[in-house]
Amino acid sequence: MRDSQGRIFWGFLLIIIGFLFLVGRWGHADVGDIFANWWPLILIAIGLWILITQNATSGVVLIVIGGFFLLARLHVFEHHLWYYFWPVLLIAVGLWLIARPTFRHAGGKIPEIKEDDLNASVIFSGLNRRIESKNFRGGKATALFGGMELDFRNAGLASNQASVELTAIFGSITLKVPKEWQVVIEGTPILGGIDDKHRSVPAAEAKATFYVKATAIFGGIEIKD
Numbered sequence: 001m002r003d004s005q006g007r008i009f010w011g012f013l014l015i016i017i018g019f020l021f022l023v024g025r026w027g028h029a030d031v032g033d034i035f036a037n038w039w040p041l042i043l044i045a046i047g048l049w050i051l052i053t054q055n056a057t058s059g060v061v062l063i064v065i066g067g068f069f070l071l072a073r074l075h076v077f078e079h080h081l082w083y084y085f086w087p088v089l090l091i092a093v094g095l096w097l098i099a100r101p102t103f104r105h106a107g108g109k110i111p112e113i114k115e116d117d118l119n120a121s122v123i124f125s126g127l128n129r130r131i132e133s134k135n136f137r138g139g140k141a142t143a144l145f146g147g148m149e150l151d152f153r154n155a156g157l158a159s160n161q162a163s164v165e166l167t168a169i170f171g172s173i174t175l176k177v178p179k180e181w182q183v184v185i186e187g188t189p190i191l192g193g194i195d196d197k198h199r200s201v202p203a204a205e206a207k208a209t210f211y212v213k214a215t216a217i218f219g220g221i222e223i224k225d
Contacts (some may be wrong), residue, residue: 040070061190064091118164122146122171131155138162141172143219151176153225156208163211168192168219175212175223182206183223185214192216197224 043066051089118139120127134156141148141164153167166173177183182201187194194214203209214221 038070038073040066040068040073042066043069065089077150117162120148120150122148136162138164140167141173142167142169143173145171146171147172147174149176150174151212152181152210154179157181157185157210160208161211162208163213165213166221167215167217168221169217170219172220173222177210177220177223177225178207179225180205181206182209183212184209185212185223187214187216187221189216190218193221194218195220195222197222199225 043062047060047062047064047066072147107179117133117137118131118141120129120139121142123144124146128149128151132154134163136152136155137158140198141150148171150173155178164175166175177198179199180201181198182203183196185194185196194216212223214223
């Protein structure tokens with residue numbers, strides 16, 4: 001159902017753009033002028049589609065940014081565009097962080113995140129931490145304008161499974177895990193990257209399952225052996 005909705009959406013979008021170019025060929029409209037002023041509507045439309053069909057609040061960011069550029073093109077702002085850009089972007093990211101969906105996975109129940117086991121954060125700094133608990137239950141880590149490395153290669157998971165939530169905003173987080181763990185990632189990159197370099201382990205052969213909810217906004221998260 002979702003695939004058909006996506007094809008219909010992108011199909012209509014291409015039809016509208018193609019029609020505008022066709023009208024421009026006939027000399028009835030200045031296509032360049034239309035796109036110069038109204039291109040942010042494409043961002044808004046994509047954001048709405050993501051929000052409605054995928055229930056992903058990352059669509060909110062596109063809607064806010066698209067609306068911002070649309071108001072700028074309509075000369076609503078008194079100052080130059082970049083005078084407002086960063087405050088608006090921070091507001092959009094803040095809204096996304098508040099409204100983002102909870103950790104979910106189609107394969108079954110996700111272990112609850114236990115902040116008592118890991119609750120790390122860095123701001124304009126760095127942190128290297130080695131976790132050696134043999135009964136690790138989960139936790140959260142946030143890197144804001146900083147870097148963090150979490151080493152689980154000598155750790156063990158309670159009941160052979162645990163969940164962590166990683167957030168990198170203008171920063172980076174490196175997660176090192178044992179080769180015999182199965183890593184299940186739910187990732188949300190927004191102008192950032194999530195790089196899974198951990199070797200794939202079949203569920204039947206994995207000694208433990210590590211669930212990772214990763215969010216990278218203008219930052220990077222890397223999972224490796």
